[in-house]
Amino acid sequence: MSLRDTIISELQSTVRDHGGTALPQLADQTVLLESGLDSLGFAVLVSRLEDELGYDPFSLAEDAFYPITFGEFVRFYEENQPS
């Protein structure tokens, strides 16, 4: 499964587990906080992805960054993947 697919699947199950509303189609331009996640849900997603992928770019990245769109979020994980 590609990194992008893993993120989509974890995002969907996080929304489901937290009683969120149905997910719109996820596009690069989708604003994260409008994807069915509130900030608590977003925190859970980042934590689950850390379990799943073995890293957390928010703690690793030299420059702190808070993505606005889904596309930025995926890119942030791609760019900060440990080699």
Add this chain to the structure above:
Amino acid sequence: MKRTSLAELVAAANAPVSPILFMDTGSWTIHALRATGERLPLSHEQRSGDVVLHLASPLKLATALIALDGTANRILLLSPATPLHVTRSLVASFESSTVLTDEPDRLPPGVQAVPWTDNGLLQEPADPFQSGGRDTLWTFATSGTTGTPKLVAHRLASLTRTIKVAGFGPNGWRWGMLFDMARFAGIQVFLQGVLGGGGVVLPNPTAPLGEQVGTLVRQNCSAVSATPTMWRKLLMTTESNLLQLRQVTLGGEIADNSVLSALAARFRNARIVHIYASTEAGAAFSVVDGQAGFPASYLDDPPRGIRLRLFDRRLAVHNEAVLPEYVGEGSRFAEEDGFIDTGDVVERMGDRIYFRGRENGAINVGGNKVFPEEVEQLLLAHPLVASARVYAKASPITGQLVAAEIVQVGGPIDDSQPLVADLRAWCRETLPPWQVPVFIKVVEHLAINPGGKIVRGSS
């Protein structure tokens, strides 16, 4: 000597024609707010007594504060977002029968309310505006160091101690209100704006954060105070790209270097400050160098008006301006020598002091406190749970998250997923969202310390 009222202080800090409150629906001068305040649906006797302000509208709360400070004996700022049973006990310990509310439905039955609905104002002023010159006590609910909020009284002098009062005219920053204005942190922002000369922007508190930020942009907000969690969320809104801030203030949670540097990168013209304050200790000190923690030199050479001490590994604060006991209980929270044990654990590394969390093990999820014992009790009430440990899991987004380990009655099973889903639903029935464990692990046994207690360290 007659004490200067808030209305007088605000009038001195702002030109008569300059609005001090800004919303998308209009703006208000001190004169307009005073005129409305004279028509509050309260008798002269009620105005000079003890008044509970149960107002969801920040505009109404501001109006009432300006009308009643200097006139009332005591006021209690009670957020209508407070759960009903807490509201009941706080109103009882405040011992007042005057509850001014714009949300009568969010008061528990039996509490007599003075409703301030949209047409609730008196036709004519009750009596001409006059400042009684009283030292009105402002009473706040704590965020719950022991689970149940208590009441702490402040004087206007202690609330305004760290605020720079403007000379005259619009020279200060215009502050944006993202906090619940009835809480201690919200009132700090309000006073800073109306006394600093730039005013306060009041977004609709029930709107999504992006819309609130949109209001801040449209109303030329230049300063915002929020918790680190709120800041991280704010940075993720598209509207935040349009914010032109000169002052960024963080408080209420540990400010880490990553949120501090992200804010510095986004708001290049802003001064970035994190403050240490609590309802009990008041506004204690601020840190302006943009780094996490605070300089160890503050211990010997503290910022004006306060003293700091390390007590064991906990930070103690001495703030002369705060009354040292809880209202209605008579129990002191300050030591005999005036120091307040904040319960915040700190660690010294070189010439810097860093915050490490709460001494009582309370978990802080984005500024909301969670007491692990309370969640453990709930898990233990489930028929399939034999023992439970609730602990904090670090999160780069909310600071911490709630996690739990449980031992199942009858020993381990192959597939724990159905039980985990059931436990999550079980918790969601009674707990607010941030208290529900987001990670639940079924384990064979829990770690126990030499004292026979569950090991509570965070991971």
